[in-house]
Amino acid sequence: MKLQFTFKVVVSPKDEKTNVLAITSIMTEDGKKYVLPEDAMYASAHKELQKVTKMKASLKRRHDKISAWFILTDDLEETYIDGAGNLEFEDRILQEMDNEKNDGIENPSLARILNPSLARILEKLVEASQKKEGKNLKYIADKLIVEKFNSKTSNAHQWIN
Incomplete structure (x- = not known):
């Protein structure tokens, strides 16, 4: 299974002068888009995705945006898909956009x-x-x-x- 994550460089919630990487949406293979809760959209909360350094290298300036498909490893699938096949993060089901x-x-x-x-x-x-x-x-x-x-x-x- 694959998921497409859309990353965007945004203002840090802690400091207006600092840029941070955020995940604005997650799209499934069938085209359904899901949004993450406001407190869970920052990439620092996504430990499994932090291992992928390509995103940080691709996005340099504020408001830069990129989408990338990820083939779900066992760790990623455990993090983002529940037992019934629903998209979730931190035991919260994601809202469909x-x-x-x-x-x-x-x-x-x-x-x-x-x-x-x-x-x-x-x-x-x-x-x-x-x-x-x-x-x-x-x-x-x-x-x-x-x-x-x-x-x-x-x-x-x-x-x-």
């Missing part, structure tokens, strides 16, 4: 906290405010640019005023 609701939402913890439609509206609002800031800067820059000196004003002092 509703792909339709979370489509287009980049931040999975935001999708968990907010109603998905509200999260989309919030993301659009942020994008719109960033576009407005760009327009304001253009307007200010246009006002600060001095026109070329031409023959309409024969005196340079008048032109500067």
